[in-house]
Amino acid sequence: MKILVLNAGSSSIKYQLFEMPEKNVLLAGSVEKIGEASSLVNHKIYQQDGTEKKHEENGVISGHSDALKRIFSLLLDAEWGVIREAKEISAVGHRVVHGGEKFSKPTLLSSEVLEELRKISYLAPLHNPANIRGIEVALEIFPDSVQVAVFDTAFHQSMPDYAFRYAIPERFYRENGLRAYGFHGTSHQYVSREAARFLSIDESRFNAISVHLGNGCSITAISNGISVDTSMGLTPLGGLIMGTRSGDIDPSLILFLEKHLNMTPEQVDKLLNKESGLKGLAGSNDLREVIDRYQHQDPAAQLAVEMYVYRIKKYIGAYAATLGRLDALIFTAGVGENSAFIREKVCQGLEMLGIELDQDLNTAAVRETRALESASGKVKILVVPTNEELEIALQTYPLLANQ
Ligand code: ADP
Numbered sequence: 412m413k414i415l416v417l418n419a420g421s422s423s424i425k426y427q428l429f430e431m432p433e434k435n436v437l438l439a440g441s442v443e444k445i446g447e448a449s450s451l452v453n454h455k456i457y458q459q460d461g462t463e464k465k466h467e468e469n470g471v472i473s474g475h476s477d478a479l480k481r482i483f484s485l486l487l488d489a490e491w492g493v494i495r496e497a498k499e500i501s502a503v504g505h506r507v508v509h510g511g512e513k514f515s516k517p518t519l520l521s522s523e524v525l526e527e528l529r530k531i532s533y534l535a536p537l538h539n540p541a542n543i544r545g546i547e548v549a550l551e552i553f554p555d556s557v558q559v560a561v562f563d564t565a566f567h568q569s570m571p572d573y574a575f576r577y578a579i580p581e582r583f584y585r586e587n588g589l590r591a592y593g594f595h596g597t598s599h600q601y602v603s604r605e606a607a608r609f610l611s612i613d614e615s616r617f618n619a620i621s622v623h624l625g626n627g628c629s630i631t632a633i634s635n636g637i638s639v640d641t642s643m644g645l646t647p648l649g650g651l652i653m654g655t656r657s658g659d660i661d662p663s664l665i666l667f668l669e670k671h672l673n674m675t676p677e678q679v680d681k682l683l684n685k686e687s688g689l690k691g692l693a694g695s696n697d698l699r700e701v702i703d704r705y706q707h708q709d710p711a712a713q714l715a716v717e718m719y720v721y722r723i724k725k726y727i728g729a730y731a732a733t734l735g736r737l738d739a740l741i742f743t744a745g746v747g748e749n750s751a752f753i754r755e756k757v758c759q760g761l762e763m764l765g766i767e768l769d770q771d772l773n774t775a776a777v778r779e780t781r782a783l784e785s786a787s788g789k790v791k792i793l794v795v796p797t798n799e800e801l802e803i804a805l806q807t808y809p810l811l812a813n814q
Contacts, residue, residue: 419545510562765789
């Protein structure tokens with residue numbers, strides 16, 4: 412049974428085709444720079460002998476409809492594809508960034524659901540319209556496939572009100588939906604389940620803090636297998652320091668920028684989302700580059716790394732206090748999976764919480780899920796490679812059974 416996973420952004424569509432329930436990836440790729448002078452298609456097919464075959468092309472792809480048609484033609488291609496007709500795709504799983512309060516589970520797409528999604532688009536104006544466009548086009552191209560929306564916010568819908576509400580009058584929550592929603596939910600859910608499985612702990616009794624450090628960064632407190640707090644809020648801007656996003660700031664900073672420096676809301680939005688974080692502090696959003704400069708005593712890079720790590724530690728301390736008991740600290744995504752340096756700095760000084768890293772295990776070149784704690788450490792420290800696409804396929808698969 413083949414499940415196509417689509418992640419449509421404003422100028423790109425990423426895709427992966429899975430054979431389920433085996434969880435095998437058959438092919439994967441992306442169309443980038445949609446609508447620009449020259450779009451880029453990257454396509455990879457995983458062959459049965461374990462090798463990969465890569466195909467790249469440049470061309471003009473003017474919109475999401477053209478992009479998905481090109482992906483479809485690659486799926487059908489004699490050399491680069493694996494299907495002969497659209498109906499071999501049993502289901503399409505769509506990543507949708509914001510599900511508001513309405514959607515706390517993977518949801519079968521219908522015209523009513525699409526209408527609801529349009530209504531909550533104001534909560535994620537940069538993401539949801541592109542996700543919806545991807546769904547509309549996929550419904551045309553794969554009319555016989557089951558189509559499912561999987562939401563980045565869904566895993567966090569279990570947060571209690573004292574964690575998700577902002578201390579502003581209730582009417583703004585009731586009338587405008589202004590509350591914390593949290594993001595990266597498919598990643599936090601995937602790695603926490605993987606971690607519980609790895610440790611042979613029943614998920615419903617598993618307490619963990621999962622630290623997702625990629626271009627976007629977020630941290631989640633998981634109590635008895637469910638999300639009870641997370642660092643991103645109404646939008647993916649809050650919380651940790653990220654590649655280009657500020658994370659937490661005093662809200663009055665925005666008022667100052669607007670009132671005293673005459674910046675428009677659009678300028679402030681751009682400043683905090685695209686020009687802040689590591690980029691604002693050290694001139695680059697690539698942490699590898701910032702660490703390299705840190706090691707060459709560049710003061711801006713040193714401050715950026717210290718701030719990045721300090722913020723993560725503060726959240727770990729806060730979440731450990733709210734959870735009471737901590738089974739595991741989980742690192743994932745680009746930085747969390749690959750940077751022994753950042754993991755070491757984050758764990759330094761957290762011995763009081765039972766978090767003790769083993770240096771050799773931390774620096775070992777292993778790719779899969781692994782434990783890094785020292786023999787005397789009370790809390791398991793894990794690296795779990797995230798796989799949001801597989802999680803979307805896993806969440807889409809059960810909905811096929813009801814069709
Ligand atoms: P996205 O959030 O776009 O999915 P990733 O999870 O792939 O991103 O993470 C990308 C980030 O990971 C980049 O900022 C990159 O600098 C960082 N990164 C990858 N490998 C390392 C490493 N060895 N050390 C530090 N940072 C790394």
